[in-house]
Amino acid sequence: MSTLVLSESEKTFILHGVEQNFRVDGRTRSDVRPMVLETDIVSHASGSCRLRLANTDILVGIKAELEKPLPQHPDRGRIEFSVDCSANATPAFEGRGGDDLAADISRILASSYESPEVLNLAPLCILPGKTCWILYVDILVLEVGGNLYDAVSMAVKSALYSTKIPVVTVSAVDGGEPELELSSDPYNHSRLSIQAAPLLVTMVRIGN
């Protein structure tokens, strides 16, 4: 997190540069910083991604588990976001220091992914009203170098892309509860369609 204090002349310098479409690091107003993206790095997780956007470092791990669906959506799977701001990024995040920022990011992600048109959770339903897949999306913020929300949304989308959901076969047992069988073949899995998964874009106004 930036603890930079700018003088008036520095602020004026930045303002004039932006007016001329020239930012402090040489970019134009619409340029994005270099990005490094890597998926499938956490072996325990169903899907994962590490995104490095210049100085911003985000690690996302997605675990798919079997759960009961929500009563208001018995035919859909579930997705839950949780963010952890690591103290590695800044000592201010020690203990519960990063909780406010974390809560804000997960709230924004939860509301972006709320609509079924964004991410169709229907394929994650196994037995309507009884069992469905729940995707626990866990985001770890390792370093903050600006543009945090955008980086998090990109990392989440990539992690969802890499997520492998094991194939489940339902066998109806006579007179008893239907039995679920997870495929033991590691290559037998389904993927999510993330075409419509959202990306956040942050805009900043400097001067006019």
Next chain:
Amino acid sequence: VLRMAGYELLSDQGLRLDGRKPDELRQIKTRLGVFGQADGSAYIEQGNTKVLAAVYGPHDMRESRLRPNAEKVVVNCQYSMAVFSTGERKRRPRGDKKSLEMSQHLKQTFEATIKTELYPRSQIDIFVEVLQADGGNYCACVNAATLALVDAGIPLKDYVTACTASLMLGTPLVDISNLEATTGGPELTLAAHPRSGQIVLMEMSHRFHIDHLPEVLDVALEGCKNIYTILDKAVRRHVSNRGASIGWDKE
């Protein structure tokens, strides 16, 4: 041959589950200076256990929670595990009893290693983040934090390295993985100053018979010394790489 729950922890050929010999360490990969923000940072992989460490300091005492010490630096450690680091998803990354206990252990370890008398009325923060846990978490944290402290340029009395050891049917094993820890015998965790051989922290998961303790302790200490050799080489390589760009190796 010891069989537990269908696993052969030590085969007839004397090999462990992951193909290692009893006195063999897991593969160690290190990187120093991974973050620009922190004063010192390091990343270590010991087998499948992956830990990131960041060091901030020495700096002013910021919070009133910790009281400044007029004679020594205050060492503040935080142990945190990523929610996806374990096989079963963790509910909370930190703040639970186990994490707080680990933080305390790390604090004790580094208070005994850092030259604390050099920075009175100041604070050094050590933050470790376990990205993947596969046994020897505390050890990987200690090793990563040592590298991070070296990267931060904080004077140390000696390196501090840590290693686990166990006993399987009379054969001592070094560097225990998660599977071996849960299905095997008692686990001894040792943190030591490798050059002097002085023990900084020692913890046992279960009781050892007094007759067996010395040999397990020796194996753990040997492990600490071998880890020191690896870490020292990594530090020297890192420094020569950094220095090469400004011509340190040329006279």
